[in-house]
Amino acid sequence: MGLLTDAAPARAQQIAALTGGWGVRGGTDRLIAALVRHYERVGGRLLLRHTVTALSRDPAGTCQIACSNGFSMKAASVASSLGADNTRALLSTPRNSRRQLAPAIFTVHFALRGSWPGIGHHGLLMCDEHHASVRAVRDKGILPARSSIVLSHPSAVDPALAPVGHAVFRAATIVPNLRQAPLDWAAVGPQLERAILAETGQRLIPDLADRLVMAFHTTPADWANRLALPGGTPFGLREPARAAARGLPDNVVLIGAQAGAGAAIPDVLAGAERAAGRLLGQLRSAGKG
Ligand SMILES: Cc1cc2nc3c(=O)[nH]c(=O)nc-3n(C[C@H](O)[C@H](O)[C@H](O)COP(=O)(O)OP(=O)(O)OC[C@H]3O[C@@H](n4cnc5c(N)ncnc54)[C@H](O)[C@@H]3O)c2cc1C
Structure with a gap:
């Protein structure tokens, strides 16, 4: 729930x-450091000060991420913690009506x-x-x-x-x-x-x-x-937004407080775990995982 x-x-x-x-x-930095250590241990790479300015998909569905500092990369899938409206804006897809924020x-x-x-x-x-x-x-x-x-x-x-x-x-x-x-x-x-x-x-x-x-x-x-x-709120949406991700491509999933998954770190971590499971499932069924 x-x-x-x-x-x-x-x-x-x-x-x-x-x-x-x-x-x-x-x-709190100690918690962040522990999460980063785990992320890097499983092969992740953390890039700080890389503001994402565009997210596009080629006809095969591969995502291309572009940053304001000129950095770009391709990815099979993307987990975005920027919320539905900002993620749609990056994808240049139409926004839904603005949801109420907490x-x-x-x-x-x-x-x-x-x-x-x-x-x-x-x-x-x-x-x-x-x-x-x-x-x-x-x-x-x-x-x-x-x-x-x-x-x-x-x-x-x-x-x-x-x-x-x-x-x-x-x-x-x-x-x-x-x-x-x-x-x-x-x-x-x-x-x-x-x-x-x-x-x-x-x-x-x-x-x-x-x-x-x-x-x-x-x-x-x-x-x-x-x-x-x-809206300057770290607590995300005012109500759970089951439809927040409607219209987004399958391999772009919303995570974090702005996804409506919850307003606190335990909810954010639980949402990230669900998203990781979903993306890994997609990769496995595509024979890439
Ligand atoms: C004062 C305060 C006290 C809190 N106390 C607690 C507490 O005691 N317990 C608790 O569980 N929760 C607490 N929270 C809530 C908790 O901090 C949030 O729920 C959690 O940080 C949300 O995580 P997130 O990953 O969704 O978003 P964030 O932690 O906000 O991270 C989103 C990140 O995305 C970055 N970003 C934004 N746009 C772009 C872009 N275009 N390109 C690249 N990066 C971008 C931002 O700079 C930010 O670093 C508190 C929050 C505040 C403000």
Whole structure:
């Protein structure tokens, strides 16, 4: 059964509150490095900074991939994590009507002098208006005055992530994606960062402002500009899109959060495994696997 991805940020909050949620020791890069090691062990090759600008197929169905840096390659099949609309655009096939995207996320990363053994690795600063604020973002694309904050404190369990005598935190909150509300994030971002730091200080660390060493934030505009995420949301489509791949050639399959397969890493990995099985099956039946 597909995950209702518009519930993802709220679900993340529930998971944080109910289970405590855990990150990767050493940082998420360690998970990526492990996945890359496995990919290379089975013969894969990772090319970074290669922006795909075109995907075409010859009459025999072989795919040709072209990148903005001039690199090109042929492939028997392609697994695309760019979502249905962007993949169709690369293939120059007509797009379907635009699907609704899940809300996005705003994060504030900050470092403080001192240590807080009483603040857990993962927690939820729930606000009184929690349900109303989630509905405002999800259904109306409104940025509420207050919403709940998921607070991660990774150095609580992995002290190497912060210099001695310091602690690092990440506060995250649900916000409208860029299609729901084209907010001016250059102006809104600093205001929201200040509000989140103030709320966290008021509820947990009264002298937070005095102890603050550094802080920076990421907005939906950053996700859109840096990662080309449609609408600036890392949580993919609002609903499972069974028809997302309709009209795509058999040897071009959609993977990743933007495929509607799910909004979190476990869903993305499960979707990738299904896609790999499907593509290997095609190669075997064509006598190439
Ligand atoms: C702040 C934050 C916290 C999160 N926390 C969690 C968590 O605790 N647990 C969890 O399970 N999930 C979490 N997620 C969600 C998780 O990160 C995503 O579900 C997952 O990364 C999606 O993987 P993906 O491969 O579909 O897409 P991405 O990881 O977004 O990768 C897509 C890649 O494609 C690249 N790309 C785009 N266009 C092109 C092009 N034309 N050519 C070449 N490359 C291109 C992008 O640059 C990007 O690197 C979080 C997300 C965010 C933003």
